[in-house]
Amino acid sequence: MARDSSLGVTWNIAASTSHRVADVPRLGRYISAWRRDGEKWNIAALLLIGIEPPSSTEQFAGLPLTRKAARPKGPASPFIAADLAFAKLPRDSSAATAFRSWAASDALSLGGGSLLVRGPEAIAQAVSGPQGWRWYPVAAGAAGAGDLGWTVGEAVIAGGEGNVSYSKYLTIWSRSGDKVRFLLDGGNARPDTSRAGDQLGSPP
Numbered sequence: 001m002a003r004d005s006s007l008g009v010t011w012n013i014a015a016s017t018s019h020r021v022a023d024v025p026r027l028g029r030y031i032s033a034w035r036r037d038g039e040k041w042n043i044a045a046l047l048l049i050g051i052e053p054p055s056s057t058e059q060f061a062g063l064p065l066t067r068k069a070a071r072p073k074g075p076a077s078p079f080i081a082a083d084l085a086f087a088k089l090p091r092d093s094s095a096a097t098a099f100r101s102w103a104a105s106d107a108l109s110l111g112g113g114s115l116l117v118r119g120p121e122a123i124a125q126a127v128s129g130p131q132g133w134r135w136y137p138v139a140a141g142a143a144g145a146g147d148l149g150w151t152v153g154e155a156v157i158a159g160g161e162g163n164v165s166y167s168k169y170l171t172i173w174s175r176s177g178d179k180v181r182f183l184l185d186g187g188n189a190r191p192d193t194s195r196a197g198d199q200l201g202s203p204p
Helices: 077-092 095-102 120-128
Strands: 005-017 026-037 040-049 102-109 115-118 130-142 148-158 164-176 179-188
Touching: 005 040, 005 148, 005 179, 026 164, 026 179, 040 130, 040 148, 040 164, 040 179, 077 095, 077 130, 077 148, 077 164, 095 102, 095 120, 095 179, 102 120, 115 120, 115 130
Parallel strands: 102 179
Antiparallel strands: 005 026, 026 040, 102 115, 130 148, 148 164, 164 179
16 A cells, blocks of 8 residues: 555455366466545556466457557556656566566566565566567556556567567566665466567667
């Protein structure tokens, strides 16, 4: 919860069941960023991990498949700037270095449905490997107090054998003075946007 209670974050286990087919529930996780408007709380950003339906370009007909990179401005400026700096490190060094450098000491990474990783070293180990990571934020929000914020973005992870996965992510950030670090991070799949003007072919 932010100091001024204008923004809060929840995460936990999520389950998905079908109304059409009798089957066991699919278990995954979720991250929610909540914005308080007066006495009412509304979801500002939501990520489902491991229970989202398969995505295809057809189901998003008429909607933009990719968005422009956000620029640091407004109340969320420190968090957008942090995400952009975070995203630059894998290009200059490695994903492991980037996640180790930008993770808070008690950070959590949610990935792969049931995978839950805690702490900079464990998170760095989980993303180490030959994959090439590229991402940028496209939307963001922040608490009025400026100590808590979130970014949503688009990512591409290229495997060592030419395999490419397209994803989107939600990252929750904390800020103390000039220091910004991520508290929660997770992602899920998005459609292949290689032919839709995806900006991840070059740095934003």
